[in-house]
Amino acid sequence: MQSESPVNILLVDDQPENLVALEAILGDLGANLVKSTSGEEALRCLLQDDFAVILLDVQMPQMDGFEVATLIRHRQRSRDTPIIFLTAFSSNEQFMFKGYALGAVDYLIKPIAPNILLSKVAIFIELFKKSEALRQKTEMLQQQTQALQQQAAQLEAINTELQTSEERFRLLSACSPLGVFVTDTEGYCVYTNPRFQSICCGSAETQPQQSWLVSVHPDDLAVAHSTWAAYLEDGQDYSQEFRFQSEETAHRWVSIRSARLVSEQKQFLGYVGTVEDITERKLAEAASAQVIREQAARQEAETANRMKDEFIAVLSHELRTPLNSILGWSHLLRSRNLDPQKIDYAISTIERNAITQKQLIEDILDVSQIVRGKLQLHCQPLDLAAIAQTALETVRPSAEAKAIALVDNLQDTARLEIVGDALRLQQVVWNLLTNAIKFTPQQGRVDLHLTVVADLAHAPVSPPPPYAPGYAQLQIRDTGMGIAADFLPHIFDRFRQADSSTTRAQGGLGLGLAIVYHLVEQHQGYVWADSPGPNQGTTFTVALPLVPVTAAAAPSSSLRDNPVGVAPRALADMSILIVEDDTDTREYLAFLLQSQGAIVTTAATAEEGLELLGATQPALLLCDISMPDMDGYTLIQKIRAELPAPQAQIPAIAITAHARLSDQTEALANGFQQHLPKPVEPEVLLQTVLRVTGTTA
Template sequence: MSAQLPREKVPILLVDDQPEGLMALEATLAPLGQQIVVARSGREALRQLLNQDFAVVLLDIVMPGMDGFETAQLIREREKSRNTPILFLTALSRGEVPEFRAYAVGAVDYLLKPYEPDILRSKVSVFVDLFRKTEMLRRQAEALREAQRREHERELAEAHQRLEVERSRWREELLRKEMETGRNQQRWLEAVLTTLPSPLALLEPGTGHILFANRAAQSLADGALVYPEARRLNTELVFTDSEGKQLPDESLPAARAARGELLSGVPVEWRRGEQRGAALAFSSRLPPMHGRPETALLALLDVTALHVTERNLQRAVHVRDDFLSMASHELRTPLTSLKVHVQGALRAAHRRGEEPLPVAQYVAKLETLEHNVSRLALLVDNLLDISRIHTGRLDFELAEVDLAAVVRDVASRFSEEASSAGCTLSVRAENPVVGRWDYSRVDQVVTNLLANALKYGAGAPVELAVSEEASHATLEVRDGGIGVREQDRYRIFERFERAVPHEHYSGFGLGLWLVHEIVTGLGGSVTVESPPGQGALFRVLLPWSREPQATEWRKVAQG
């Protein structure tokens, strides 16, 4: 396609304040056959430039108000007319024209009046041709853009058509994927429900048919709470209510939920031989949704462990009551003796006219009082140690302690009690055995073990021995008493536990427990050996040095 210049008249702006100057310019440019627009001032020229574009502006320099330089400056400052060619015309002589300023304000050339008409027409013709070429390029660009727009619209129409086809295919694929996703979600939900620890089942209303039961529901009571066939296979399994009344099949949670009953924590218990179990039943109705019919939901809460805990708590309460009974009895015995002796002493002191009792009798009474007070103090200390161990605050004051010296001292204090119990007391602790321990706690360990040996080994010899090894010191207390049955050898070190009835032997059942707690707190261990018919041997191992940890006491107390 050949490019042809547009033949429309090209606008040329003539700016001069002199009418004769404008007439001369019009006459000179008339042969060019273009559109001539005149302006008689700079301001009028600016208004013309606001309305249309011009191929060239012929601008007189000397004008009143706003001269040619100022007008040119404003033309250049306007974005749309910034590139419009400006040709200055002036009657000034060549030496009077400030050429640098003319070019500085954007003039492409200037002519001096009187000008040569052919030269002026030649210069203007150049700008006219340039304007036409520019206009042609603009129109070609617009035509190109229009062609591109039409092509683009055609391509868009084709793309839209292809897109509709693709959308149709995508919709079909999406529907297929949604259906597959729905199936996968159902499988995933069933997998989640299957692994839940809470028994859960979905039943068909009316028939009671099991639509789904997770693993926990299948294992709870061997699945007999949900599946009727499982109940028929477990003939020894018996279901009862919370009062122990046996439940028929129609009264079980699954049958009631299928009938539409809304259960809220209904208890059901079962037993099979020595095995026991319990659960709370909850049910609700799921309305039809997502293409599924109405469904009965049955949830079971296994409370077997709670029942076991309840029995343990009841046992703990029973143990507490027994302990309080024992404590009142144990505390009353020395208090009664103290009261009797104090009352006797007061009566003797108030008798008049009688000779005073001999000093030996007073000493005997005081010794009895001192013995009972010591017994009371020991009982109170044991009770305080229970509280300290429970709160993790059993105190240790570590220092250099001679275990052999502690054993000899305790044995000396128990000499009269051993004699009263008919026990010969022997001690093998001649050489010092020194470690970093708590003196009072080590004394408490030896005292409790010796008191235990004299209580349960009355009438038989009692031996205490101390030895040392590379890593620890050893304390052994042997008696020839009733011994400890094998099934009781761990239980006797627990709080309030006793291997024999309280009616036969007094005490709180705390001595050996305190021994275990103290020795463990010092990093050691205590064990018992009791061959049949040979009494009991308690062996304590104490490391030479160890900082007791409070956290261990808390763990023991909480356990």
């Protein structure tokens, strides 16, 4: 039997030694003695607990015992708590009368006789215990009475509910918009409502044991059986959508839901589930999805058309602008009214703008190959520092023209061994440097730094390939215009520019960075851009996987060396046949070669060239590829197969506007010794002629 809790006795005295004395006297009563040194503290104690008796000192500072007693009696909870006043003023009857008037049960004079105090307090403790027991019994009787009344009300409600439950269930079952089924613990149906039978194409006479599985469309039946079997095994809530066979249409969509059926005593009784026809919802979802797809396609098409229109407008501008200078200065040169200085300036301007057009065309061709997946690389071991140095020297004049400081660490960088296409990687670095110089104002700064990093864990790129022992990281940082945060994700998109309006400050087609991204990606590398914002500069980072030093072979540079100067009349008395259908190109090539002493014969068609070659014995053939009636490939094949020696073995150079790597491969495979893309630089052509013919310059 659990022992009863000790009663509380409140001791109130401003002298701690008096409290200790009281505690010593009353300690054997087994009560919980709560001590308080002020009236305020005593009142706080009364807010928390009930007390069998209060021993209250009369003389206390701030609030005396009478004031405390008055406040105690004003509180409903402590109104009847016995109070014994303790005082040292034994001769003052006024205090005694005042104490009794406030409801005190006793008035003891200090010093207090311990046995008297002990007996008086013991009596109040006993009275408190009996009062508490009586109160508890009264509360218990009240609770029992209330419980009986509640039980009676509940029984009456249950009886009423039992009378109506059968009718309610019948109405719910008959009128429910959902099909309802109940199964036993093995999953066999023991009840189905009319809506279930309607959805499952049954009738009122359909046996309840027939499961919804018998109505599932054959194409969904295997999935339905497997998911239902798994549900019966693990007991989790079931929710699936299947097609049901239908007499009216090809099929109808149905949602099946089920849960375990458990009694109030936690006994597993089986499963309860619903079957809902969701055909209309599925049709609406399909229609909505179609609308969304059409809207997305329309928006994508509109965006593509807008970008195409912007690109065409930019392309027109970028092509017409240099043409304006070329045609304008050409017209002025024809007038022959220019002084020698202006003539040199005009020729320089024409050449510079022609080079600009050439770069635009090469960018467009590169993007075309990228889109068709035809861009090929000639990969071999390379030194990235050497490639960066070459690109840096190429753009240095452009930087000096704008007083832009070029800062690099290439002289302090050891060889960084990578595998790649030297020309294409030089194109990457050149594009990024050119871009940085273009968007950096006068007297700005462009930094190029090469470093080695172990991984790309902190870079905003996809996870690096596991085979890379490290990365050569090239960073190009400028102090230019910067890039807005909302445009950074599109910086490498084709045909996208931050400003494509007619008021834009910089030119270009917006293809350079797209080409850079693809070339770096083709080298198994990564490239990304960072910018704090507009007018705060931009940093482009290229990371290319390094190769182990032991695996790297000695590099054979595939960079196109600058041709050495060709001596005057280096082609003296060399017989050359030119086959070219374009008159201007044909006359330009003839004039160039004749100026070097060559004896040139020209043909406008492949048939004419074949006849001339059969009648003469030139030392070299320069041949275009795209020509009417017979192209250059067919011509060289006929020469190699049909003509007698020595004409059949004539050295041949293909000069063509087909500048792709695949075009070069095809030219060599068909019998040409060299392939030169148009426009052809004079010194490159002369060096190639000397090399193919084995002539020393």
